[in-house]
Amino acid sequence: AKTIAVLTSGGDAPGMNAAVRAVVRSAISFGMNVYGVMRGYNGLLNGDVKEMNMRSVSDIMQHGGTALFTARSPEFNTPEGVKKAADFCREKGIEGVVVVGGDGSFRGARDLCGAGISCIGVPGTIDNDIACTDYTIGYDTALNTAMEMIDRIRDTTESHDRCSVVEVMGRRCGDIALNTGIAVGAMATLVPEVPYDFERDIVERMKAAQRTGKRHYIIVVAEGVGHTQELTERIQAATGIESRATVLGHVQRGGSPTLRDRVVASRMGYHAVELLNNGASNRVVAMKGEQIVDFDITEALNMPRIFDENLYRVSARLSI
Numbered sequence: 001a002k003t004i005a006v007l008t009s010g011g012d013a014p015g016m017n018a019a020v021r022a023v024v025r026s027a028i029s030f031g032m033n034v035y036g037v038m039r040g041y042n043g044l045l046n047g048d049v050k051e052m053n054m055r056s057v058s059d060i061m062q063h064g065g066t067a068l069f070t071a072r073s074p075e076f077n078t079p080e081g082v083k084k085a086a087d088f089c090r091e092k093g094i095e096g097v098v099v100v101g102g103d104g105s106f107r108g109a110r111d112l113c114g115a116g117i118s119c120i121g122v123p124g125t126i127d128n129d130i131a132c133t134d135y136t137i138g139y140d141t142a143l144n145t146a147m148e149m150i151d152r153i154r155d156t157t158e159s160h161d162r163c164s165v166v167e168v169m170g171r172r173c174g175d176i177a178l179n180t181g182i183a184v185g186a187m188a189t190l191v192p193e194v195p196y197d198f199e200r201d202i203v204e205r206m207k208a209a210q211r212t213g214k215r216h217y218i219i220v221v222a223e224g225v226g227h228t229q230e231l232t233e234r235i236q237a238a239t240g241i242e243s244r245a246t247v248l249g250h251v252q253r254g255g256s257p258t259l260r261d262r263v264v265a266s267r268m269g270y271h272a273v274e275l276l277n278n279g280a281s282n283r284v285v286a287m288k289g290e291q292i293v294d295f296d297i298t299e300a301l302n303m304p305r306i307f308d309e310n311l312y313r314v315s316a317r318l319s320i
């Protein structure tokens, strides 16, 4: 039987456990042996792997985080590191590796493929910032967490007639901000993909809303826009409305995954093993519409990310 391994790499995301579980269970059902690699690519460098059986992945699906732990591995990102990891795989008889992570992790998978080990990437990141796929594992849970947190912030913002500026995650990608902004009825949403004008997009808007009787304001800002505290102080200075900044931070990365994340992760994990079972390599699993598909890793990494202009227009029209 073929032997494969699974690892989670980069920032963790709720639903990664469901992907790992799906890889382990599918592999066993195809008659393969499967190893779990601890702490991302580091596990391949340190020989930190464990043989998995059906029961190794019991009771993990409902938990956030990743039972295999994760890391960003600078040592692996060198030609020597890649060779060392590939040699370790050969020593263990590992012919294929499923890598659950983001773009950075896929670049590692591509390099490991170059060193002779078949790799399949599975998109796992709360940011939804991977160009080749409509959906990344963890995104739905993060959105729902951010929405719930901002609803709570709204309660106190309203009681005090304040303005709350809430920073959500997304270094290069405004998807979390845009969707939570719509879901919480934000007065303005700032994303890294669209430049904003402080007077026109914030101050004028707040003043116009004030004239219609509005007394409290929620502004959602993507992490990638930056300077949230400074922006909050400028708003207070320009409008006279007492303002507070909240950075939601890593709370968005934890928690029990939603049904959508569990199901998509399960489908993607299964697809990855099916690819390896069919002799495929250097592929990324992706979601297009509701279909699970796959692409060449290098092609996937070169695809431009498309920002949802339509959704942005909806958000701009509804927020006031």
Ligand code: F6P
Residues within 6 Å of the ligand: 011, 102, 125, 126, 127, 169, 170, 171, 223, 253
């Ligand atoms: O990529 C996921 C993410 O949560 C980003 O939204 C954020 O910019 C980054 O990871 C934070 O990374 P770290 O876990 O290293 O603080």
